[in-house]
Amino acid sequence: MASVGNIADSAAGPVPGSAAATRPNPFGWLAGLKLGDMLAVLPFMLFAILFLVLPLGYLFVQAFQTQDGAFTLDNIAGLFEPKIRDAFWLSIRISAASGALGALVGLLMALAIIRGGLPEWIGNAVMTFSGVASNFAGIPLAFAFLATLGRLGLITVALKALGINIYVRGGWDLLSFWGLTLTYMYFQIPLMILIIAPAIHGMKREWNEAAATLGASNGQFWRYVGIPVLWPNLLGTLSLLFANAFGAIATAYALSNTAFNIVPILLFAQIRGDVLGDRGLGAALAVGMIVICALANVIYLVVRTRAERWLK
Amino acid sequence: MKRNKTWAWIVFAIGASYFLLPLLATIKFSLEIRKAGWTLDAYTNVFADPRFQQTFGYSLLVGLCTVVVGLLIVVPAAYYVRLRAPQLRPIIEFVTLLPLIVPAIVLVFGYIRLYNSSSLLPLTNSNLGTATLLTFAYVALGLPYMYRAVDTGLRTIDVQTLTEAATIMGANQVQVITQVIFPNIIVAVLSGAFLTLAIVIGEFTIASLLNQQVFGVYMQNVGANRAYEPAALSIISFILTWGAMGMIAFLGRFAPKTAPRT
Numbered sequence: 125m126a127s128v129g130n131i132a133d134s135a136a137g138p139v140p141g142s143a144a145a146t147r148p149n150p151f152g153w154l155a156g157l158k159l160g161d162m163l164a165v166l167p168f169m170l171f172a173i174l175f176l177v178l179p180l181g182y183l184f185v186q187a188f189q190t191q192d193g194a195f196t197l198d199n200i201a202g203l204f205e206p207k208i209r210d211a212f213w214l215s216i217r218i219s220a221a222s223g224a225l226g227a228l229v230g231l232l233m234a235l236a237i238i239r240g241g242l243p244e245w246i247g248n249a250v251m252t253f254s255g256v257a258s259n260f261a262g263i264p265l266a267f268a269f270l271a272t273l274g275r276l277g278l279i280t281v282a283l284k285a286l287g288i289n290i291y292v293r294g295g296w297d298l299l300s301f302w303g304l305t306l307t308y309m310y311f312q313i314p315l316m317i318l319i320i321a322p323a324i325h326g327m328k329r330e331w332n333e334a335a336a337t338l339g340a341s342n343g344q345f346w347r348y349v350g351i352p353v354l355w356p357n358l359l360g361t362l363s364l365l366f367a368n369a370f371g372a373i374a375t376a377y378a379l380s381n382t383a384f385n386i387v388p389i390l391l392f393a394q395i396r397g398d399v400l401g402d403r404g405l406g407a408a409l410a411v412g413m414i415v416i417c418a419l420a421n422v423i424y425l426v427v428r429t430r431a432e433r434w435l436k
Numbered sequence: 437m438k439r440n441k442t443w444a445w446i447v448f449a450i451g452a453s454y455f456l457l458p459l460l461a462t463i464k465f466s467l468e469i470r471k472a473g474w475t476l477d478a479y480t481n482v483f484a485d486p487r488f489q490q491t492f493g494y495s496l497l498v499g500l501c502t503v504v505v506g507l508l509i510v511v512p513a514a515y516y517v518r519l520r521a522p523q524l525r526p527i528i529e530f531v532t533l534l535p536l537i538v539p540a541i542v543l544v545f546g547y548i549r550l551y552n553s554s555s556l557l558p559l560t561n562s563n564l565g566t567a568t569l570l571t572f573a574y575v576a577l578g579l580p581y582m583y584r585a586v587d588t589g590l591r592t593i594d595v596q597t598l599t600e601a602a603t604i605m606g607a608n609q610v611q612v613i614t615q616v617i618f619p620n621i622i623v624a625v626l627s628g629a630f631l632t633l634a635i636v637i638g639e640f641t642i643a644s645l646l647n648q649q650v651f652g653v654y655m656q657n658v659g660a661n662r663a664y665e666p667a668a669l670s671i672i673s674f675i676l677t678w679g680a681m682g683m684i685a686f687l688g689r690f691a692p693k694t695a696p697r698t
Binding site: 172235253267396 | 448466513640677
C-alpha cells in the first residue's frame with residue numbers, strides 16, 4: 125500500500141499536465157502512453173468537429189453568402205423583413221414572459237418549500253416532481269394542455285358548466301401568446317426550482333438572526349440581504365430559461381402546426397420546404413437564433429461564476 | 437412565524453394545482469373514449485397499434501445506441517482530461533456546453549445542409565446513414581448531461597492511484613479504462629444514460645426533419661388525427677419520464693459518497 129501511495133504522490137505533482145512534459149520520467153509507461161493519450165481524446169474531438177463545429181460553421185458561412193457563394197450581408201438584412209422580424213419579436217416575448225413568470229413562480233415555490241416551514245416530505249415531493257416535469261416537454265406537454273385548457277379541456281368544460289365560456293371572442297385561447305406562455309411555464313417553473321434551490325439552501329439561517337438582532341424587519345432582510353445575494357442567480361437562471369424557451373419547438377408545433385409565428389417554427393418550415401425560397405436567408409435565420417441563445421447563455425455562465433462565491 | 441407558514445401553503449397550493457390539474461385532466465380525458473363510462477380503451481388502442489410498437493422500439497434502439505456511442509466518446513476523453521491534461525478542460529467543457537447553447541433545430545439544420553445527398557459525406561442518402569446521423573444528433577443532445585455525469589463519477593474516485601495500480605499489474609490503457617475505471621463510475625454513467633434516454637425517447641424536432649419514424653413523430657401524428665389517444669400517450673410519456681428520473685434517484689443511493697480529490 126505504501127509504495128502505491130508514494131507513486132501516486134510523486135506522479136500527481138503540483139501541475140499534473142506540465143509535470144509529465146518537463147520532469148524526467150521515472151516510469152516508462154508514461155512515455156509509452158503518449159499515443160494512447162491522443163487516442164483517448166480523439167473520438168471526442170472528431171465528434172465535436174464533425175457534428176458540432178463543422179455543421180454550425182457551415183451555417184455561419186452560408187448566412188453570409190449569395191446563391192453563387194459570393195460574400196453578402198443581404199441575408200442578415202433579410203432577417204428584418206416584416207414576417208421574420210415579427211417571428212423573432214413573438215419568440216422573444218414568449219421566451220421572456222415564460223422565463224420571467226417561470227422564474228418568479230419557481231422562486232416563490234422554492235422559498236415556500238425551503239424556508240416556508242412546510243413539512244419535509246412536501247419539499248422532497250416538489251423536488252422529485254420538478255426533476256420529472258422539467259423533462260416533460262415537447263409533444264406530450266401539448267397534449268396535456270389541450271386536455272386541460274383546449275376547447276374540450278377539463279377546465280374549459282367545467283367553467284362552461286358553471287356558465288362561463290372562456291372561449292369567447294377576445295377571451296382565452298390556448299393557441300395564443302398567453303396560451304403558449306402558460307404551457308411553457310410547465311417546464312420553466314420546475315427548472316427554476318431545481319436551479320435556485322441550492323442557492324436558497326446556501327442562505328444561512330444565521331443571516332436572518334444577524335439581521336433580526338440588528339433590528340431589521342423581515343422585509344428589510346429581503347430588501348438588503350436576501351434579494352442581493354440571490355440576485356446573480358436569479359438573473360442567470362432567467363437568461364437560461366429564456367434560451368430554453370427560445371429554442372423549443374415541439375410543444376408549439378403539436379398545439380398547432382401554423383398558429384404560432386415563432387422563429388423555430390419558421391425555421392422548421394424553411395428546412396422542410398424552403399418556404400423563404402432563399403437558402404442563405406434560412407441559414408441567417410439559424411444564425412440569428414444561435415446569436416440570441418448564445419447571448420442569453422453567456423449572461424447565465426458569467427453571472428453563475430460570480431454567484432458561486434456566495435454559496436460555499 | 438404563523439403568518440410565514442400561511443403564505444408558503446398558499447404558494448404551494450397554487451403551484452400544486454397548476455402542476456396537477458393538467459395531469460388529472462389528461463388522465464380523465466384519456467379514459468373518456470367511450471361515451472358510456474370510463475375505459476382504458478385509449479391505452480389498449482395505443483399499445484395494440486403496430487406503429488406504436490415499431491416507433492417505440494426504434495426510439496429505444498436509437499436511444500441505446502446513443503448511450504453507447506456517447507460513452508465511447510465521453511469516458512476516454514473525461515478520463516484523460518482528469519488524469520493528464522487538465523489544460524484541455526476548458527475546451528472540452530465548452531464543447532459539451534454547445535448543445536445547450538445551440539437549439540436542436542439549428543443543429544439538425546446544419547447536419548442537413550452539411551450531409552445532404554450532394555455533399556462529400558452524403559449521410560442522408562441511405563436509411564442507415566440517416567439513422568447514424570440521428571444517433572449522432574442525439575449524442576450531441578445528451579453530451580452535456582453525459583459528460584457532467586461521467587466527470588462527477590470520476591471526481592469521486594482516485595483516478596490517479598487506480599490507474600497506477602492497474603498499470604503496475606500489467607494492464608494496458610484500454611484495460612485500465614474498461615476494467616478498472618468504468619466499473620468504478622458505473623452508477624454515475626447509468627444516471628447519465630437514463631437522463632439521455634429520457635431526453636431522446638420522445639424527441640420530435642430532429643427525427644422529424646430527418647424523416648425518421650420515431651416515437652416522438654408517431655405521437656405528433658396521432659395528435660393530428662385522433663382525439664383521445666394523444667392523452668393516453670401523454671400519460672405514458674409522463675410515466676416513462678418519471679421512471680427514468682426514478683432510476684436516477686434510485687442509483688444515487690449507490691453512488692460513492694467519498695470525494696478523495698477534485
